[in-house]
Amino acid sequence: MSLKETIRNNPRLKHLLINFIMHPVKTRPQWWIRIFQFTYLKKGKGAVIYRSVRKDLPPFNKFQIGKYSVVEDYSCLNNAVGDIFIGDYCRIGLSNTVIGPIEIRDRVNISQNVVLIGLDHVYKDVEKSLIEQGITTSKITIGNDTTIGANSVILSGVTIGEHCFIGAGSVVTKDVPSYSICVGNPAKIIKKYDFEKKEWVRIKN
Numbered sequence: 472m473s474l475k476e477t478i479r480n481n482p483r484l485k486h487l488l489i490n491f492i493m494h495p496v497k498t499r500p501q502w503w504i505r506i507f508q509f510t511y512l513k514k515g516k517g518a519v520i521y522r523s524v525r526k527d528l529p530p531f532n533k534f535q536i537g538k539y540s541v542v543e544d545y546s547c548l549n550n551a552v553g554d555i556f557i558g559d560y561c562r563i564g565l566s567n568t569v570i571g572p573i574e575i576r577d578r579v580n581i582s583q584n585v586v587l588i589g590l591d592h593v594y595k596d597v598e599k600s601l602i603e604q605g606i607t608t609s610k611i612t613i614g615n616d617t618t619i620g621a622n623s624v625i626l627s628g629v630t631i632g633e634h635c636f637i638g639a640g641s642v643v644t645k646d647v648p649s650y651s652i653c654v655g656n657p658a659k660i661i662k663k664y665d666f667e668k669k670e671w672v673r674i675k676n
Contacts, residue, residue, distance in 0.1 A: 582621040
């Protein structure tokens, strides 16, 4: 039996290890884990994560940022419940919250104050608090060359295709096909690109 399987099959050992890695109240990596993040976070050539970014990135899940991508000031990156992959030439704007599992592909531009969260809280049992009921996770995927406007929210399990535009303040609850413009709360597709006409065509909702 491997070490990983041994830990997984031993709840007490698993609990002790998680508390060694993650602060039980702050729910972020302990300081002695954070000082070694440079050894296990994968950064491509020229990638920049500004110093003010909160890096809640424990080593038991993956974090990778591609070449020449930037995560701007006051953002939060959290892979505690799922991997985070950021592609090449991406820009994660000021004060973004990125909680895995999530895959952001190449040349994606995310504006300010955007929330991308790959988890949901379990709430069905009214006899228990949300904290007691745990969470579920479902991966967010954002395709190449997509732009997400300021103050938008992308919910767990959503896939946004290539070359999409998500309008400012949108709440995206469903998948968005490639070459779409999507706005509103809940977000709706208002235009799609027509390759025969070579223009954006308005969609009647």
